[in-house]
Amino acid sequence: MDFLNRQWLLKERPPGALTEEHFQLVETPLSGSDLSSGQFLVKTLILGFDPAMRGWVKDRRSYLPPVKLGDPMRGSGVGQVIESNHPEFAVGSLVQGLTNWQEYLVADQSAGLSPVPNGVTPELALGVLGTTGLTAYFGLLDIGEPLAGDVVLISGAAGATGSVAAQIAKIKGCRVVGIAGGKEKCDWLVSECGTDVAIDYKGESLNDALSKYCPDGINVFFDNVGGDTLETAISHMAENGRIVMCGGISGYNDPDPKPGPNNLMTLIIRRIKMQGFIVLDYLDQAPNAIAELSDWLESGDIVSRVDMQRGFENVPSTLERLFDGQNLGKQLLTVAEAELPIP
Numbered sequence: 001m002d003f004l005n006r007q008w009l010l011k012e013r014p015p016g017a018l019t020e021e022h023f024q025l026v027e028t029p030l031s032g033s034d035l036s037s038g039q040f041l042v043k044t045l046i047l048g049f050d051p052a053m054r055g056w057v058k059d060r061r062s063y064l065p066p067v068k069l070g071d072p073m074r075g076s077g078v079g080q081v082i083e084s085n086h087p088e089f090a091v092g093s094l095v096q097g098l099t100n101w102q103e104y105l106v107a108d109q110s111a112g113l114s115p116v117p118n119g120v121t122p123e124l125a126l127g128v129l130g131t132t133g134l135t136a137y138f139g140l141l142d143i144g145e146p147l148a149g150d151v152v153l154i155s156g157a158a159g160a161t162g163s164v165a166a167q168i169a170k171i172k173g174c175r176v177v178g179i180a181g182g183k184e185k186c187d188w189l190v191s192e193c194g195t196d197v198a199i200d201y202k203g204e205s206l207n208d209a210l211s212k213y214c215p216d217g218i219n220v221f222f223d224n225v226g227g228d229t230l231e232t233a234i235s236h237m238a239e240n241g242r243i244v245m246c247g248g249i250s251g252y253n254d255p256d257p258k259p260g261p262n263n264l265m266t267l268i269i270r271r272i273k274m275q276g277f278i279v280l281d282y283l284d285q286a287p288n289a290i291a292e293l294s295d296w297l298e299s300g301d302i303v304s305r306v307d308m309q310r311g312f313e314n315v316p317s318t319l320e321r322l323f324d325g326q327n328l329g330k331q332l333l334t335v336a337e338a339e340l341p342i343p
């Protein structure tokens, strides 16, 4: 079969916000009959979006090499195998991994795609049961080490990672305070995620709210935002508190990094641990974590929420939604519907 493959290629590395103008939409012919032994053709169904993608286009040393100019933008997704010369990837089966911003992908073993387990939807594979859920799980439990009764503060709490971390903290018997932008997100955190308190940082002073809701201090801070939020939270940490450095989205679009928190001495005075982590380092422990996350989904202790956009032409603008705070839950985009029965 012959296809026209649309791809979004990285055109330039902007100093500030990453927007549609920094990508080029191209259309190239692709022939399925050209597959060599060990190759399979994947049709992208759903793409997932993560603020870290902003960092992947920066020309600097990181945990992954920068996306090259002229290459399809790196991104996770779920696709369906529509032709195959590989015995382990049957036609019709669903695969997950770095499908990148393209409608079709000729893959082999080296692409690192893995089967979506039976019974797992693409939404869950890219969300609670994918790297998003694992980030929340290992960041909170391994770095944050929450104890029952602890006060756990979570920034970006209505986002993909934050909302899962908030719910795991509740499962562990903690008092959970979420920070999110806007009433709708805060209402959802309290009514659906079981968060004890949700602070709308766009509508009230975070400092005042933390004085009010965390009068005895914060034991664990799971930070997705960085910047002023981190600085304010540090001032409210309890003795022997733990700060989980998950992300710092407030600074990802800054051409030059802003000076860091001005109150780091507080870490010494109050014996606070602050530690970063990368979820990829935990992949060997993922099966047990996924089993536990699956149980929590089944029991209703964790609810999954996705924000689904549609249309390949809207891929770059969907990434922008994360930086405008438009998404509630995991940001996804449907590229195409599955066209073959799933075996």
Ligand SMILES: NC(=O)c1ccc[n+]([C@@H]2O[C@H](COP(=O)([O-])OP(=O)(O)OC[C@H]3O[C@@H](n4cnc5c(N)ncnc54)[C@H](OP(=O)(O)O)[C@@H]3O)[C@@H](O)[C@H]2O)c1
Binding pocket: 049, 050, 051, 052, 131, 132, 135, 156, 157, 158, 159, 160, 161, 162, 179, 180, 181, 182, 185, 224, 225, 245, 246, 247, 248, 249, 250, 251, 277, 278, 279, 280, 321, 322, 323, 324, 325, 326, 327, 328, 329, 330, 331
């Ligand atoms: N360490 C790791 O291995 C790892 C792995 C995955 C993700 N992460 C990090 O985890 C964080 C969350 O990622 P996610 O995929 O779950 O995204 P997300 O939270 O679903 O989406 C991003 C959210 O960040 C908030 N935000 C955007 N700009 C902001 C600003 N200037 N100040 C404050 N909040 C802002 C917005 O929520 P509001 O409307 O509430 O502002 C937005 O909805 C990111 O920092 C990401 O880089 C780390």
